[in-house]
Amino acid sequence: MAGGVQPTAGSVQPTAGGVRLGTGIGWRPEIADAIERMPGIDWVEAVAENVCPGHLPDSLLRLRERGVTVVPHGVALGLGGADRPDPARLSALAERAEALDSPLVTEHIAFVRAGGALTASRTLEAGHLLPVPRTKDALAVLCENVRIAQDTLPVPLAVENIAALISWPGEELTEGQFLYELVERTGVQLLIDVANLHTNHVNRGEDPSRALSELPVEAIAYVHVAGGFERDGVWHDSHAHPVPQPVLDILADLATRTRPPGVLLERDENFPEEGELERELDAIRDTVAGSARRAPASAPKTPARTTPPPSAAGAPTTRVPAATRQRVALSQAALLSALVAGTPAPEGFDGTRLRVQSRALSDKRADVVAKVAPELPRIVGPTYRADFVAYARSRPMTGGYRADALDFAVHLLLAGHPDSSGELRTWWLERSGPKPLGSGPLTRWLRARTGRLALRRAGREAEARLGG
Template sequence: MTGPLPESALGIGWRPQICGLIDQLDGLDFCEVIAESLSRDGRAADAVRVPDELEALRARGTAVVPHGISLSLGGAEPVQEARVDHLSACARAVAAPLVSEHIAFVRAGGLEAGHLLPVPRSRDALDALTANIARTRAALEVPLAVENIATLFDWPDDDFTESEFLAEIVERTGVYLLLDIANVYANARNRGRDPHTELARLPTERIAYCHVAGGHESGGRYHDTHLHPLPPEVLALVTEFVHDHPVPLMLERDGNFPPAYELLDELDALANAAARAPITATARAGLR
């Protein structure tokens, strides 16, 4: 399957705190920017302001993917038009090949959770999710990919397994899947399941790209934090998965940023796990 990004692409989550390092990367195919971090441009009602560093990166040929965190696609209520319009405006501003969001809900009855919450894998929830994805796609000029999230609990009496639920979403809507391999690992580990088996069950025919991130164990639970180095177990999953499913891969790091050379080592580890050419940095020796 040909997706919006080259199947051998490597990327990183663009964050202002590491934009100077990202600017020095050679061979970076794409980056992902949090859509809600791009503010409205007061000169035009339907435009957003792109940071100069991100615009320079895009101008050099690095694809930029807006990644939403607040649409609440899995909510019982219809997605809010203003939020969809903002995501669409972000895509236009960076000439994005696609946009992405989460299979989750973040609000209900006017209350904001401030966190990505798991959607019950029920038929009613699937109907609501399908409707919200359709509403969102109708307002976008580029494809949409939806991401599986890490969850610390399951709703009781689910009608579907996670793999069945994701397959139903893809089949009903034609949406792309943003497969978070680290989330598959976290969910399997916390439920006492084999992550390799869980990964093999997921629908692969519509994968747009994959997230890979670090985490740590606390209180007997593994937490997908995006604040820690990539664990060897997640890299092993990457190696196994891309052997049969060559897909774009992206390193996620949202905080607790290490020294530049350590972040470069993580990018190297991801490239090595996928048997791909590494991303290099201009004057790497000076980044230590």
């Protein structure tokens, strides 16, 4: 047991909305050892797609043995997308909840891909959480998708509000109203990210206090707290910077309305020293405790619901008309295509904000590809980022990030990237496997060409050695 630190809450305590979690932190491999040493960690959250049920990280296993709760947090399901949830992705999320003995699982109110059969176009991947329009159509689709997920998952589901740089034109509901209706219709729990409320305040002019006043606070499963930064009037929810005071202020406002069952610090990059993380956790604890003490005398209370939320089993099961899904699909595909494929901006969107979002998506793609294929930046050299952004500008992602890394390597080779040592060709050949990801003539030609070049190079090297 690293550090010999015991959790402050040895077991999960039930509450009206689900479970009492306490204070937690996002588990990441880079800070796994530090988390095990930290005092007062009641629970952790792990990105579901980064955890393999059959090969759980030793750190998570040790935490589980100590009674620390682990919650899988999904990022790729796309519950806000126009299509029904992918059964394979739902099954994978369920497997992780069972492997981790989790009391609940969480996902996002977002779409992450668009296109496909509903639009008769290719499916595009955003590689990012994008906002759904707060319209009656989008709400109907989201509610049905949530109910499908609830029917599949072995534990309760909580869904998270997301941060956004852009706003949809013609929205019919505020964020608080949208979430209230979602809970009313499905009984789903909420994961409220107060950092995302701050982001939407800066970027979209939305009042966090109003959003909190409209929420069904009794449905909150837990709360996220994270940092970011502002550049050129836009707030970027980076999860790589300290938690700013405005985010803590929103947490304080929430804590005067209800006692959050759990609060979690998120940090995904640019990890600070262990002591700094502990100080941020202390600030979060102090904020919640201080607000709770002030609540009876001064807090604005969120009105209670007149009717209890329906259970998943008792929720309406009316199927969303195909025409409704198609309308949502067409609007989401048009937006995503403008962001990642350079097509014209859909009517009503802020073109400047779309360009900012588009650049952010390209930068994120470059960063994630560098993580899943760390050899590429070294092989390509100092021009890696510029080369990748130029590649991404006209080549939207249609698969995962690992496929994107292979496609980028193919692009560089076909474009005549200087590869005098053959390292890039060798890297691509080794990772594309005996059956390339693509079956088209371009991929077959490249494999044949790179294979011949490798043989010729080997022959020249052999002749040089003999001649020497």
